[in-house]
Amino acid sequence: MTDTPSDSGFTPDARLYFRAREGWRWAEALPWIVAIAAFFVFPDYMALGTQILIAIIFALSLDLILGYAGIVTLGHAAYFGAGAYATGMLSAHLGWGEPISAMLFGGLVGAALGFLSGWVLLRYHGLTLLMLTLATAILLMEGANAAEYWTGGFDGLVGISIWPLFNHFEYDLWGHTYYWYALAVLFCCFLVARRIVHSSFGRSLVGIKGNVNRMHAIGTPVHGKLVKIYTISAGMAGIAGGLFAESNAYVTLDVMSFARSGTVLIMLVLGGTGRLYGAFLGTVVYLVLEDELAKLSPEFWEFGIGLLLVVVVLFMRGGMLGALDDLVAWARGKGKP
Amino acid sequence: MIPALETRDLSKHFGALYVTQDVSLRLEPGARHALIGPNGAGKTTLINLISGALSANRGSVLLGGDDITAQSQAGRVKRGLARTFQINQLFRDLTVVENVTMPILERSGIGRNIWRRASTFSHVLDEAMALLSQLHLHGDALTPVRELPYGRQRLVEIAITLGLKPSVLLLDEPAAGVPSAESHIILDVIAALPEDIAILIIEHDMEIVFQFAKSISVLVAGNVLVEGTPEEIAENQEVRAVYLGVEADG
Numbered sequence: 001m002t003d004t005p006s007d008s009g010f011t012p013d014a015r016l017y018f019r020a021r022e023g024w025r026w027a028e029a030l031p032w033i034v035a036i037a038a039f040f041v042f043p044d045y046m047a048l049g050t051q052i053l054i055a056i057i058f059a060l061s062l063d064l065i066l067g068y069a070g071i072v073t074l075g076h077a078a079y080f081g082a083g084a085y086a087t088g089m090l091s092a093h094l095g096w097g098e099p100i101s102a103m104l105f106g107g108l109v110g111a112a113l114g115f116l117s118g119w120v121l122l123r124y125h126g127l128t129l130l131m132l133t134l135a136t137a138i139l140l141m142e143g144a145n146a147a148e149y150w151t152g153g154f155d156g157l158v159g160i161s162i163w164p165l166f167n168h169f170e171y172d173l174w175g176h177t178y179y180w181y182a183l184a185v186l187f188c189c190f191l192v193a194r195r196i197v198h199s200s201f202g203r204s205l206v207g208i209k210g211n212v213n214r215m216h217a218i219g220t221p222v223h224g225k226l227v228k229i230y231t232i233s234a235g236m237a238g239i240a241g242g243l244f245a246e247s248n249a250y251v252t253l254d255v256m257s258f259a260r261s262g263t264v265l266i267m268l269v270l271g272g273t274g275r276l277y278g279a280f281l282g283t284v285v286y287l288v289l290e291d292e293l294a295k296l297s298p299e300f301w302e303f304g305i306g307l308l309l310v311v312v313v314l315f316m317r318g319g320m321l322g323a324l325d326d327l328v329a330w331a332r333g334k335g336k337p
Numbered sequence: 338m339i340p341a342l343e344t345r346d347l348s349k350h351f352g353a354l355y356v357t358q359d360v361s362l363r364l365e366p367g368a369r370h371a372l373i374g375p376n377g378a379g380k381t382t383l384i385n386l387i388s389g390a391l392s393a394n395r396g397s398v399l400l401g402g403d404d405i406t407a408q409s410q411a412g413r414v415k416r417g418l419a420r421t422f423q424i425n426q427l428f429r430d431l432t433v434v435e436n437v438t439m440p441i442l443e444r445s446g447i448g449r450n451i452w453r454r455a456s457t458f459s460h461v462l463d464e465a466m467a468l469l470s471q472l473h474l475h476g477d478a479l480t481p482v483r484e485l486p487y488g489r490q491r492l493v494e495i496a497i498t499l500g501l502k503p504s505v506l507l508l509d510e511p512a513a514g515v516p517s518a519e520s521h522i523i524l525d526v527i528a529a530l531p532e533d534i535a536i537l538i539i540e541h542d543m544e545i546v547f548q549f550a551k552s553i554s555v556l557v558a559g560n561v562l563v564e565g566t567p568e569e570i571a572e573n574q575e576v577r578a579v580y581l582g583v584e585a586d587g
């Protein structure tokens with residue numbers, strides 16, 4: 001053991017290593033360039049584009065808890081839905097339709113709900129936690145169904161009227177305004193998420209995911225930290241929900257459905273967890289594939305998605321982005337003798 | 338003198354299995370105390386009770402004279418109690434330096450910071466690197482822990498607890514699983530620890546125990562059978578019979 005290179009006196013620079021991990025890479029400009037280019041290349045698809053951007057924000061919020069803190073949930077739509085209803089009801093019942101504040105209100109309600117439910121849920125782990133997240137979303141959906149006077153129940157919440165953005169940019173039929181609006185919100189959410197995962201707090205979340213016993217043994221307030229990130233994640237999901245309500249001007253119980261919780265999980269796993277950009281790639285692939293396959297065969301499009309999921313889960317550790325990373329590493333390794 | 342660590346009548350049972358029975362221990366500041374006993378005697382359980390990973394059914398734990406029985410594991414760590422695990426509990430996918438950064442972040446409260454980039458806390462990284470040098474691990478700083486040989490992983494296990502700057506350190510078989518040719522490296526590291534840390538070490542290798550410890554407790558079936566200096570323990574007939582057995586006679 002004394003002969004290993006470790007004792008040779010060479011000390012690698014840890015600071016460079018940490019900085020390199022946090023630093024921006026050129027490749028990170030790519031998704032944003034694609035998003036902007038898409039507007040000019042597919043101007044007729046901007047309604048779909050907006051829905052994709054909203055779904056990315058939602059998947060990004062899930063990545064914060066699943067990819068970084070290791071919290072597996074089947075009920076994340078609870079917070080998306082809470083945000084959607086909060087934003088929708090603000091307009092439908094109180095007549096407030098200023099888009100940015102209404103969306104932030106959705107985020108606030110999502111965060112509050114995330115804090116309250118997370119406080120209880122996160123005392124459990126494994127299968128118990130999974131079932132409790134599922135139960136939370138079901139309870140909330142049934143609650144929304146029962147509160148028919150406020151939510152419109154099964155028929156959905158109507159009467160949402162959103163004012164022009166900055167009192168200037170009207171909602172347009174092609175969804176151009178909302179595309180830019182959603183893209184700006186996504187960018188802000190992404191900056192916040194990126195900042196958090198590279199902070200000291202973010203690193204200790206990775207520690208909790210990696211070995212929770214050890215984190216307890218070094219005195220980490222594990223529950224407190226999990227509740228903190230869960231609240232932030234739920235807030236981001238609520239913002240996505242708020243945007244959804246504004247762009248559709250209509251909210252149904254479906255926003256809290258099990259299907260939505262499952263779909264966002266599939267999107268993230270497809271793209272790759274714990275890498276932020278997995279949310280981008282997974283969501284785009286899922287929704288574009290859904291759109292294309294549905295045209296091809298309205299009855300069997302889910303088969304294609306299922307098949308892709310099987311391939312990714314079995315053969316691509318770290319999702320499609322992980323596979324891409326491996327491919328790049330392999331190509332680089334091959335380039336060198 | 339106020340003992341650094343004290344247990345009073347600590348007891349624990351799992352159903353009908355009584356694993357810890359009225360265990361009372363005392364460690365002075367700077368103690369070098371060994372806990373020995375056959376497999377299944379309840380040594381690891383005792384460490385879990387002291388550190389708060391398990392809660393006791395009866396009895397109390399005192400740290401520096403303060404009763405910490407009702408405190409959480411995190412609360413005990415904040416007061417200066419640290420432990421290692423018999424089976425490595427590391428962040429296997431993270432680099433060695435990041436493993437050691439974790440306790441420093443928690444101890445200093447920086448782990449709460451949600452906004453500032455981790456790399457900008459350069460004193461944390463400096464402290465981590467200094468700690469690695471102390472344990473001759475600095476060359477492996479950027480290696481993922483899972484790629485290290487087991488002996489070096491055991492050193493990381495110790496390094497993490499040192500990052501907490503403990504006043505009381507509980508070592509659960511620090512050389513377990515390390516080839517005997519390399520166990521002296523672990524022992525050297527332990528022998529070089531600051532003198533003011535009170536250390537409770539569980540160890541099977543009698544050579545290490547007699548070399549390192551100034552006092553020894555023998556645990557058998559959850560009971561402290563006898564306590565004394567290494568010489569007293571080596572000569573004790575009861576200990577020879579139940580524990581050292583043939584080895585002591587031969």
Ligand SMILES: Nc1ncnc2c1ncn2[C@@H]1O[C@H](COP(=O)(O)OP(=O)(O)O)[C@@H](O)[C@H]1O
Binds near residue numbers: 354374376380381
């Ligand atoms: N969580 C637990 N539940 C039930 N039995 C346990 C648990 N932990 C330890 N034991 C039992 O307690 C006894 C003592 O275990 P342990 O403290 O690990 O012994 P040692 O470290 O001295 O080898 C063993 O019989 C073990 O099976």
Ligand SMILES: [Mg+2]
Binds near residue numbers: 380381382423
């Ligand atoms: Mg043991």
